[in-house]
């Protein structure tokens with residue numbers, strides 16, 4: 180594997196899952212593979228799970244690890260080409276990227292959507308500059324439009340907990356005080372559409388995701404109807420995508436907050452969320468603390484998904 184930015188990069192999901200469950204049984208099985216190989220993790224945005232689980236995954240494979248928080252300690256970076264750099268940004272990304280590539284073998288990048296220009300975000304401008312100019316294999320640690328490490332961990336979790344071959348999986352929008360990226364819901368939808376699950380997306384009108392991610396999923400504007408008979412509930416907030424509303428908050432309706440009321444019409448569904456989660460906005464305390472909440476095992480599986488991805492990137496090194 181030469182990059183990991185989307186579901187297509189992992190190839191056949193059944194073999195990826197088999198590798199994940201093999202590593203789950205013995206996460207140090209390939210501890211010699213990464214000897215004298217260096218992972219560099221670059222964060223333009225905050226992180227807890229991705230930062231810790233990906234570093235742990237690298238240690239599972241015997242790698243060295245370097246972490247750079249771009250906004251703490253590095254020079255402020257200009258990302259636009261053609262700009263006269265007479266302001267407060269001493270360095271251009273187009274120098275910084277190949278320099279960082281000199282010091283490592285594999286690069287992970289976290290760079291959220293900026294919501295200033297939809298095309299800039301949806302062309303994955305920052306992530307693709309790392310792919311183009313670093314000279315190294317690059318993987319996404321959540322970029323503008325996807326979060327594949329999270330989605331792979333979500334799939335591993337559903338496979339672990341499902342009680343039927345084709346579970347009903349419902350992704351529901353929920354309210355949030357800030358405009359959040361579409362990366363997690365886009366990516367979850369992309370991975371769910373790559374399975375044979377019964378996948379439903381529910382959100383208020385106006386929150387339609389980009390068609391290339393919705394795919395063949397059923398979209399249901401009535402949340403209670405969507406929840407009927409569900410086996411898994413995947414809650415997430417996202418800002419509007421469509422038209423002039425890009426990056427906007429259209430609703431903070433707390434009728435959409437996942438509570439016992441909605442969970443009561445499911446098939447005793449498991450509750451999932453990528454975390455961090457705003458309690459009593461996205462989900463009530465009772466639901467996220469219930470026996471059906473699997474948000475912690477879901478987070479634990481981030482180590483497994485990252486170990487499989489790093490293993491395949493190391494194997495792909497010339």
Ligand SMILES: CCC[C@H](NC(=O)CCC(=O)O)C(=O)O
Pocket residue numbers: 321357359360362363453454455457
């Ligand atoms: C894995 C999720 C990362 C990010 N979450 C946030 O930015 C939450 C920030 C907040 O709740 O203020 C998101 O929604 O994409």
Ligand SMILES: NC(=O)OP(=O)(O)O
Pocket residue numbers: 225226227228229230321329453454455
């Ligand atoms: N789910 C997830 O990626 O969490 P962090 O933003 O804390 O890394």
